[in-house]
Ligand SMILES: Cc1ncc(C[n+]2csc(CCOP(=O)(O)OP(=O)(O)O)c2C)c(N)n1
Ligand SMILES: CC(=O)[C@@H](O)[C@H](O)COP(=O)(O)O
């Protein structure tokens with residue numbers, strides 16, 4: 001049984017100004033109440049918990065020391081910002097997190113003046129902060145700019161591009177590296193090993209040298225409290241760290257859960273110094289909640305859960321998740337072909353490649369949060385005759401578009417792109433919606449672009465991709481579970497550019513690309529009951545199109561509706577382009593392309609999102625009736 005925590009001190013804090021009125025000695029108590037409130041809220045909503053738990057003290061210290069929102073506080077990714085939301089006027093809505101109409105699970109400018117920059121994709125905070133710092137300097141401002149970035153996010157190229165620029169500009173910018181030695185999975189890469197070395201005290205200077213450096217940056221006010229904080233944590237970082245070579249003053253590591261250490265350091269940095277500074281703070285992901293601390297993923301993302309036991313709610317599923325089907329199918333293919341290798345950009349569990357990695361550790365590469373590199377790395381593997389599967393969520397593939405075009409497509413390299421989380425993703429909202437992949441891939445010459453209509457189709461597409469060597473090939477599938485169709489033992493190789501017809505009719509044709517197929521079949525039944533004989537086809541390919549199929553549907557039906565879970569400019573655009581060139585739009589054919597709405601759709605339950613987008617059974621039927629000029633209400637009565 002969960003009961004709302006007792007939070008007498010937190011109840012007095014609505015906004016950071018209230019927090020700043022507290023005595024410093026009260027802050028540990030406030031942090032403890034904030035942590036209890038966070039746990040309780042997320043137990044009701046689900047969401048990102050581990051990262052927020054790890055920054056409770058840091059959040060309190062930052063708002064205590066800095067004058068937010070005039071001082072700009074930027075949270076990288078934003079998944080750790082729930083404690084920040086509670087302290088910045090949003091506590092009354094914290095139990096609406098990630099629900100329709102409720103608070104976003106990330107920072108958002110439209111949500112609060114305390115969120116100076118929206119996020120959800122990682123590693124943008126230093127760039128945004130540097131822009132704010134230069135804007136401030138150009139307009140003669142005096143405010144601080146603080147970017148908080150995790151050790152996982154620090155693996156991405158953008159972070160280095162920003163530091164490189166910040167060092168050269170010598171801008172006054174505060175970067176807090178929140179090092180919890182975790183990404184979603186344990187972090188990978190040389191940078192992670194380097195940070196671990198720094199945090200373990202192996203690279204430290206003597207106290208005297210450190211004192212000298214500190215005084216040169218912070219001036220006389222680099223008092224003993226700051227030295228003690230660093231000394232207490234692990235020691236003192238040497239000159240010549242990577243960050244210092246990039247022009248940052250580097251301080252740390254310090255214990256990010258100890259307010260007595262955090263506050264003097266932050267005050268000193270606030271009041272002194274010039275140029276960019278990086279404060280290395282060591283924290284524990286999941287801190288203060290035993291089930292999170294004990295979990296392998298530190299409760300990075302959780303369903304609703306029981307606070308006492310930590311047990312998470314799990315809806316019963318009638319079918320395996322698409323992710324699991326992908327992983328198992330790829331394992332199956334990889335047993336047959338030792339040239340198959342798999343790549344993830346810090347999403348092993350999300351993409352299912354953790355399973356692949358258990359079977360084929362040497363053929364699995366977690367490259368860190370580095371989608372651009374992941375794609376070009378895959379291209380390199382392809383040049384050596386390997387069959388790389390670069391498994392990247394639709395939304396994160398956006399970051400690697402030039403690599404897809406320049407390194408893969410132009411060179412016609414057979415990189416395989418399994419694209420998970422294609423279409424609506426529900427609670428993560430607009431930043432994570434996989435809306436654009438069909439549009440941005442199908443426009444590239446020579447790219448093969450497929451969408452799986454169900455989990456069996458996904459299995460076929462994995463096999464098809466494994467056997468296709470003529471150039472790049474992508475297949476998209478959504479977040480969540482399959483539809484419960486019978487599964488083939490092994491996938492078949494699909495004929496490239498050929499769709500299939502599931503139901504023959506004469507008046508209306510529904511041409512689906514992807515998992516909306518099930519709703520098309522239901523819609524066809526409704527239309528049939530209303531006397532409208534309906535064909536249902538699964539296009540399978542947005543590129544190359546099944547031109548024979550489309551020609552036939554266009555010639556022998558009065559209405560042609562295309563249905564896809566993607567933005568305008570995708571499958572339907574290619575169909576319309578083809579129809580126009582074939583002169584098939586000139587004989588009275590009524591074509592209706594159903595795509596995602598031309599807007600960024602906020603978080604909600606996926607079923608509601610489909611309904612609002614007109615992409616559910618009702619929406620499809622309504623579209624057909626409207627095309628035929630029928631009165632929808634009368635038809636359905
Ligand atoms: C460009 C991009 N790729 C992948 C992700 C998925 N993702 C969200 S949080 C996260 C791990 C971040 O690790 P870190 O920055 O150390 O933060 P922590 O969760 O440890 O606090 C990943 C990989 C993302 N948000 N953005
Ligand atoms: C913050 C982030 O980007 C990830 O944690 C993401 O929320 C994971 O999404 P899935 O739950 O769909 O894997």
Ligand SMILES: [Mg+2]
Pocket residue numbers: 150151152153178179180181182183
């Ligand atoms: Mg981390």
